[in-house]
Amino acid sequence: MTSVAAPDGVTLHPEHGAASWRAIGTYVDVRTTPEALTDAVDLVAAVVDEVDVALSRFRPDSELALVNASPGRPVLVSPLLVGAVRVALEAARETDGIVDPTLGEVLVGAGYDRTYALVPSDDPSPAALPSAPGSWREVHVDDSTVTVPPGASLDFGATGKAYAADLAALTVVEELGVPVLVSIGGDLRVAGPTGRPVPPQPVRLGHNLADLEAGGATTTVTVGAGGFATSSVSARRWRRGGRQWHHLLDPRTGSPADGPWRTVTALGHTAAAANTASTAAVVLGEQALGWLTDRGVAARLVAHDGRVATTPAWTLTLPEDPR
Template sequence: MKIFDWVQWTSDCRLAVDTEDDAAAAAARRAVSYELESVERVMNRWVKHSEISLINDSVRARGSVSCKVSDTLAFLIMQALYSYDFTDGAFDPRVEDSLQALGYGAGLESLDLQVTSGGRLVCQQTGSLNLHDQVQLNYENQGWLLTTSATLDLTAIGKACAADFAAEAAAEAAQAPVLLSLGGDISTAGAYYSREKNPGWAVVVEDLLGDPQAVVELINNGAIATSSSQKRTWGEASWHHIIDPRTGLSAEPDLKTASVIAETAAVANVLATAAIVWGRQAKEELAQRNCAARLVTAQNLLIHHNWPENTEQGSDPELAGASRD
């Protein structure tokens, strides 16, 4: 097993490649770097000249914009539109201006609460306006045309999709099974020839040290994501980065964390993020979507739905993956 650790997008990242071949492992790491850099050029809201930043600046200046977009950005927007529908609006990419109004800037160490001169927060409440009325994506003249009157934050869906893209690319490059963890988003790829030889990946599910902890077996080509209201916090009001689109403010912290197992990191991330927004209704909402979920309440109570049994236990720091945001 070859393991690479690094920090990207303010997240702890890990690539585990099930091989002893140094060249194959290095090829997998290069494939991951290429895929992540490709996605970052498109969706990174903290990079001034990223594709999404340029579009958002145009929306702020003009009120709306119609422009051709790259295939990668079109894919992320399609995923965001689908996720909006799948979660009945709990997952909404129109939170960029709310994040800025609350002070979520380029680095958590320099965050300041931004208010109007009258002392009132300026936040975008998106719940009353359907996403499809503001964002349209069409394929015209051999290219994708985006028409939007809303600023978009694609960080969450972009990071999760990047995990899926990069895991597939790494497995192909190494010709070996891989696990890729980007903060709270974990994706696996590649085929095991013998389940008896290697039944799957052991993944630690934990947020902050001291929180309830679980270890699950993640079958290869599966994914898991954890969203948290405890991290990426700032300000006296304890704002966090998961916005409730109905209010434009940080979601009520009824849940500390939500972890979801799914076929892709993108789907798992969307449902875990939506669960934080749903709060007390999360179990019922997730049950309707037939997924495996583990919720930790503010009181450290555990709520499971279709979650693997006998997983609540201590962790081994040498295990390959940790689902931490």
Template sequence: MTAVRERAVATADWTAWTCRVRLAVTDPAALAPATALVRAELDAVDLACSRFRPDSELAAVDAAAGRWTTVGPLLAQALAVALRAARLTGGAVDPTVGGAMVALGYDRDLDAVDPGSVPPVLAPVAGWQTVELDVDAGRVRVPYGVRLDLGATAKAWTADRAAAAVARAAGAGALVSIGGDVAVAGPAPVGGWRVRVEDVAGDPTDPGSPGSAVVSLTDGGLATSGTRARRWLHGGVEVHHLLDPRTGLPAAPFWRTVGVAADSCAGANAASTAAVVLGQAAVPWLGRLGLPARLVSEHGDVLTTGGWPA
């Protein structure tokens, strides 16, 4: 194990899902097969879970709203992760926001979003409790008129899956970052994986932006949710992609960025997204969970909880 930890880290970077993807492994010889493995994982999840692809399994579920729909094990697992996140966050993270996303124009890649002419209106979502999932039978049913969006959980869950798969296949340490959602698995390099936390995920080789922070990860995952990325105009109003299920509108501007570390990237992402939605109430909520977190207010003030390093 010591020899593996002392090897140089090798990295690969590319773009997928309109996100920057970074793979790092502690065994340079494993980089090429590990890259192919992560790309295959991304493609499989995209085909199962994308709401931008008419041929995805998720699109079939939306089209069959009101009826039971057979789904493959990958989508069933992704839905289970989303529903668990909704339950653990008290509904602050909810997969039934798909219709609200479409109403805001986010029904295609962000650079092609239609700005629309009507300002967004208050429309609470149906709620995660309305989704019926039978994992054993591989089927799901959502009410008529409800559309699902797994964007709040599937990206981080995929990072977890990919990092674990690389570590198993390569017998080495692995880091997978998808749009700033970071998962690590296997033996970490000496000193841990150094991860920069900032408002908008950028090139990891560039100097950090003002107010960014660098932390070290040895296991689990770290996710940053914020309102500065994925913004667009809709009906003359600037909106962002983190919706409050209670209103169907973008979360009120209280935190511009929340970074959370947890035993998985999916868990970290659920907590960071919920914190943005909860606003001021996020501080005691995160305190009860005991998760290390870094919260940056709209004014740039930084607050840390749960033992986040100084």
């Protein structure tokens, strides 16, 4: 397969209608019709940049940073951030707070206070954790403002990339009228124009990007229109004060989720819905399989010991490639 590296760092495979690049600390993949690829990449890259400016917890000039720095006061924000907050709060409602967007202070106290690449892998400093983490019910959002309660800060680690994938895919469909797959850090959305079939897309699953790049054990499935997401505790890990941390927190304890699942992949009508389900499953631990099954979610769960479990909907919807 030949590839052309564009000046902006995007690797294009025009003959296959595929492109990939790195942004916001992760990877971005786009698939669409070959003739629309360049324009689709431009649209997706623009959305990713806008999301970074609005949602980044690590940029002092982001809208989110301004909101978090103004507890108890409404802050005028863009429609993009309003949408992100509403998606995050919907995830909290759907999971009874298991996926909680107000754990930013816990992550900061645990040492995840900068872009992950800059977080020390082993910091002996003690964690400085808040006494009462999580207050998502007290977040207020209207059409133009967001207010966070004192003692809390928003973090979109669970839904932010998925929200960006949804927004980018729908932007391509609206502007170009072509089917598209957008994946941002493994949160994936497949969409197409109304009334036109969306070609199924093969997707390779692994525990994390390093596993995929190293040629580790993977599973390939074929997905159609909708969302697809994987949550894993095998990446974004660090030590602080002699304790192992990762980015998926259990709001009931304020500690890293410590259940049996290393990786959970789920489907949803959007990437945000899929990520909500996969994140909740990791946090719920032993209760996850029943929770997902009761809600009809197609999901695949991989335990730390390699055991694989799937929900009935997964088997019916996504038969795995036998290769």
